[in-house]
Amino acid sequence: MPATEVPKAVVKTGPGYGWKVKCTESYYVWGDExxxxxxxESSGDICLLQRYRYSTFANRDTPPPYPTDLKGLLQTEVALRENTQREIALKEKIEELAKEDTYATVVQDLQEELSTLSKEYxxxxxxxxxxxxSYCDGPLARGIEFWRSQPKWYMHRVLVEDCVxxxxxxxxxxxxxxxxxxERKFAVGHCTxxxxxxxxARGFALDPEQKSQLRETFKLDCNRPRAWYYDRMRTASLLGLMxxxxxNPLNLIVDVPPRYTAPSEESQGSKWKNYLRGSSR
Structure with a gap:
């Protein structure tokens, strides 16, 4: 190309994603769409778009040039939810003890555990x-950003069924x-x-051994006999796919209004059970 000739630029846009790139062969940046x-993106088919993004890292014949620790991300999110749910439980205990004539040392111990939880969080x-x-810019990162930008992404059908x-x-x-x-950012999500x-609801507290066993049983890990479970949770949690x-993955987000009073015995779980019956595959 002559020194005086300016490369012809092509502007490409993707509607609805706030994304725009101006590129030529010489201007290409790693991670451009x-x-x-x-x-x-232009087609508006979100499911197909997310499936394309999934294929860019799931294709075993062409592994990504940079490692992507999806397992570590999901496991850390579980630990964060566990932390916040323990924090909620302790605050409930402290509030309940405040109504009783309880030794100050008991409350102090709970407050100290709260402080420890805050540091761990x-x-x-x-x-x-x-x-x-550490995720490189590219289709996978865009797919995760898109899905996690949905306010109720964690109420995906697969994740709800798993919680049930x-x-x-x-x-x-x-x-x-x-x-x-x-108020914790990573409190959103399902039960730990x-x-x-x-x-x-179950009427008893889990002892440390039971907690450890349950953590191991449902651990999100690809190098396990139940790797399919990890793959199913990973795909739904990060990309909204099933x-x-x-x-459209957005149609797989389900929700119910909050309840702050104890439901009757007859209505326990009725809405979710009816929903799951209707969505059985």
């Missing part, structure tokens, strides 16, 4: 960002998962072994 990705939050910020199966609040009418009462509402389903 491909022509195929741009066409899918701070560390976990930065661990999450360490992992997330594990005995969590989505199997009852309490509305805890959809409207968890916490520290959920106080689940403890009240195997065998080609609906």
């Amino acid at each position: 491909s022509d195929e990705g741009l066409e899918l 701070w560390t976990l939050e930065r661990r999450w960002w360490e992992i997330r910020s 199966g594990r005995g969590g609040c989505c199997g009852r009418d309490c509305g805890c998962c959809s409207h968890r009462q916490s 072994v520290e959920c106080s509402c689940c403890e009240r 195997a065998g389903n080609y609906e």
